[in-house]
Amino acid sequence: MGVIVFGLMLLSLTIWLGLLCFWGQFWRLDQQLEVRETRLKSLPVVCAVVPARNEAELIPISLRSLLLQDYPGSLDVFLVDDRSTDGTANFAQGVAYALGKSEQLHIISGEPLPPGWSGKLWAVEQGIKNASKLTPDYYFLTDADIEHDASNLCRLVAKAEQENLDLVSVMVRLRCESFWEKLLIPAFVFFFQKLYPFRWVNNPKNPTAAAAGGSILIRKEALERIGGIQVIRQALIDDCALAGAVKRSVKVEEEDTGTRGREDAEIFSFPASPRLPISMSSPTGRIWLGLSTLTRSLRPYNSLATIWDMVARTAYTQLNYSPLLLLGTLVGMSLIYLVPPVGLILGVIWSNWGILFTGLFAWLLMTLAYYPTIRFYKCSFWLAFSLPAIAFLYTLMTLDSALRHWQGRGGNWKGRVYPNEFS
Structure with a gap:
């Protein structure tokens, strides 16, 4: 024995x-967004998409932090009210009015959930459809329970522009106040990093791909190249599925530009997306994932349950x-x-x-x-x-x-x- x-x-x-x-x-936790200087040589147009379902308690804080970003370029916020019953949309309108940002906020009433879609991704799809009318350079996908540091978007855009990235994401600082949060939340981050080592994610030669859904900046051309959000419409771990589709997309193009999206369609059991023209300005499918010390999640986890x-x-x-x-x-x-x-x-x-x-x-x-x-x-x-x-x-x-x-x-x-x- x-x-x-x-x-x-x-x-x-x-x-x-x-x-x-x-x-x-x-x-090592050495992949952090705030360790770099923010230098913007250009000011891309950004549209933020926020799916919100019964978030009246948190939306005043999260939306305020989003509308008060110090990003000097164009930023419009598309909040998709996913059939809330607690007045989420009214609270959002009140926040924008109080800040004098009503023209910057676009509230979309969510349509009924169609078969084959997860609720969050259907809301994101509706937000992107409406935001696309402004022909943005980037979509900023974020959650309704995230309080953004004032420079979060500026750093994300600078990271994407400086390093020619298709997707930049940060795992925001999760709430860690109660006993159970202190006991279990750091381990959640530890296990996630062990499952998806950030250095491997950020290495274009390594197939490992991941993202954190609370804060994702994705280039418009990259999203179109993979066939849009509908390619991952059934994914429950949607952030990592999106990152994987983006990171694989350039390889798919190189192997057969006429069957773009077919590889991802086979992986996720969806029909292949229509053929899309290659954007000469789009980068190389590179993604980056790191931690944030300043942008944080407001979602409480006060109990083991x-x-x-x-x-x-x-x-x-x-x-x-x-x-x-x-x-x-x-x-x-x-x-x-x-x-x-x-x-x-x-x-x-x-x-x-x-x-x-x-x-x-x-x-x-x-x-x-x-x-x-x-x-x-x-x-x-x-x-x-x-x-x-x-x-x-x-x-x-x-x-x-x-x-x-x-x-x-x-x-x-x-x-x-x-x-x-x-x-």
Whole structure:
């Protein structure tokens, strides 16, 4: 028995050494938007699209921050009221009027949700359709629960223009105030970065693609090149699906310009989009994803239940609804996060120094990897040591996500439950 446990300890330790040294340095948090100067040589036209469904409580703060951006170019905001019942549109109009920005805000009454669309993406589609009349250079896709730093848009545009990017996105600073938020929210960011190392995302030669839906700036030509939002209309993890479509789009063009969009259509099981002319000014499908220290999410997660629901809503979707991937995830999470502390305890009980120190070393490496995220969110140092317990909770959330899917309760959001065929 001791030999088996020691073997598991060595395997877990080896995995952590590999993650720290060869997995895109995901733990360093060095991809941040605010570390660069904002220099704008041109002033592209930007249209912000905000899908909003029953956001009366948060829209006064989020919309105010959007209308007060210090971007010196043209910015119009298209807020799509997704059939709200709490007066979201009235609150939005009041905010714009109070700021003297009524002409800058365009409120669109959402149409009924058609079959085959997720609610958010249908709202975004309507916003883009209306915004396209202004022939913008960029669409700024953001959520109704985001409070933007005054220079957020300016930095995003500068990043896109300076580095010739098709898509720029930042993972905004999530709320981290309550006990459960401090315990679980930093880990959510840590796991996301481990799944999509930002350095790999930002490397045009690496196929890894991801974005954060709260703050995405996408070039108009790039969105047209992939066939528009309708290409990902069923995606529940829509931000990463959009980033993947953009990053793959240039390769698709190079292989066969006559079948542009077919590769993405096959991946997402949608009909191929119509052939579009190649824009000579469009960049090379490059994307960038980083963190923001200033732009933040207003969405509260005051209880374990709210965070649990957030994760369980799409965790099994992330695994492509595959029982094999689910099994692999459960085994992998146990091996990587739970084996070291269990081995440490067994090493003490058995007085086996080999097992004890191997487990301790693996746990310390885990803590070292997690600490930068804990520091980023200004949480207590001891929480860095609690990653095994946190990972155990996330493993249960993932299992619950699969159970919800099998019971037909997956993808529940804002009063809508999406069918199992949604990806």
